[in-house]
Amino acid sequence: MRSPLPRRLRTAAALLAALGLTALMGPAARAETPPPIPDFADGFGLTQVDAATEVRSSTDFTITVTTPQVAGPHRIRIFLPSGYAAQPDKRWPVTYFLHGGGGNVDDAAAAPALRSDKMITVVPDGGLKGWYANWLMQNTAVGKANWQTFHLEQVVPFIDANLRTVPNRTQRAVAGLSMGGSGALHYAQARPDLFGHAASLSGGIDFGMAEVRAAVLATELNLTGAWCAVSNSSSTSGSGTCTGYGPYVDSDAIFGSPYPVFGADRIWNAYDPAAPANLSKLADTKITLYTGDQGVIDANTARAAATVKARLDRIGIPSRLVNYTNGTSLSPSCDGGHNYGCWAPAFADYVPRLEAAFAASATN
Template structure:
């Protein structure tokens, strides 16, 4: 059968569609518009990351962290926050959704392609908002004891818990209650998730740590934190070794002891708790990442023992070398297949326990 040539009218319509950037399959929509509030000033309004229009990034300023050590591509004092919306968010004007706050690791940032993929792939068909705030390369999700004068306050905990959370609730259709909110994180962010959940248990119905460094009494973990203060790859300028938690040695290490999540699990009672870790697999392959995961596992086991002693129900997934956990996971630290499997499992727990549509 001979195909008909398109008429001039059809060609014109097609050209108009191309010029406007639209297609018949997907009409472009604008991301939400955010208003200043709760101590945050919007520097740049949300912009979609790509044409799928599920994830957007915006930036804010806050007096709680007016400047910070920056990595390449960051602007000191401007805090990027990445948000992944549920599919159909803009078509369900009366629907409210639970929120998962996910804290990135060290040295990382919230608005990476890997984090976007992690959030989007784990929430396909899931009515859940994911929010990833900036935690700096070495913020460690705490209010610093001795912030350098050149940077000013480094009150990361106050910024996230007292500003970002109510700000998101004010600007998105969230379920603004404990039963509609979870917190999770990887590595440094896993520490932050447990740290925040223990400090403010009234905010969160579930907490998850993916290979988090949970035991600040561990000398190895202290070395990791102190090392992060001195690495230019974690942000410039570098800072003093005692800037974050104070001196790391006895008898001046009271803040380290007090802020260690593994030994202070009591406030997690009544909250959903999940931990995920590998053992590093073959330590001769990707040795640095293998050892990092192996030692993170040790801190998770300490936290697990304290949860057991306190009689607090929890989920503890130790997937060893990753062979039975996910294809491509070999038990290394910050290995994407492992993290995606962690997130997929954790999101399932959230949907079984949080209030949602």
């Protein structure tokens, strides 16, 4: 449901409804008033597009913002705990969910475990092919593309300022799948002061692999294929149709040249979540990796996850790797492939563990 009322009117209408004074509102306002949601103030470079707010319930809504850092309006979907409004003095841990390539913020609805009563879940738009990075080229057909700055320097403090969060790394997690899996690990490395927990599901987390670099190039060139078709929630099995990665951009647009010749691929290497120098930044971060090993995609994400796990082991950083292979050990819905039939039960396994870690760190 898209809210037809500006922010202040929406809040006033909700207050009148809560006081049982709906008779003071006109018939049209009474009919159109959405459930009450928190009122958000602009800030940190973000400006809300009031007419674009979507309210499904008081605990499931989407706001839309603009920012000079990324061209166009961008949606942020938020799941609140059911007790959020009833416990006005309580603060909550936060998990940021990063969607996959060709996906959007509504993909999070395909993983019911993300609707937790013990934490807030925030799902920022990551673009069809943003790769959770500040792009090398800012003048392509997609325009300004500083996704990392948008998320880490704007969205995170914006959420902390407007919702009752616990603004502490031990109470903040970042988790993603496919393209978002690499983003989750990268963000935890780029800002270990922000995130105490990181999870990658079937993530393209080893940029040293030619197959992962090829996947990035496919998104830049809008070569729709297996990665695009199954990294969105058009169907839990991944058989739905993907609309693509958006307009064609130069193959060097995000990370520059992918070819390891005379250091030409230095940006790829600097970003690479599997690079030992980057992994060493996760010494105080709780790391979880999930992957299957079936199909052309997860056969490669399994290799990437194994590489990351082995490198973490070598430098003495604890981590948890769950390779559910063909999916039989995880869920009847999982075939071990790159799809929500596996990711939804993976989140069902991960979220209770994350909730327990949040609870444990809150008492220390």
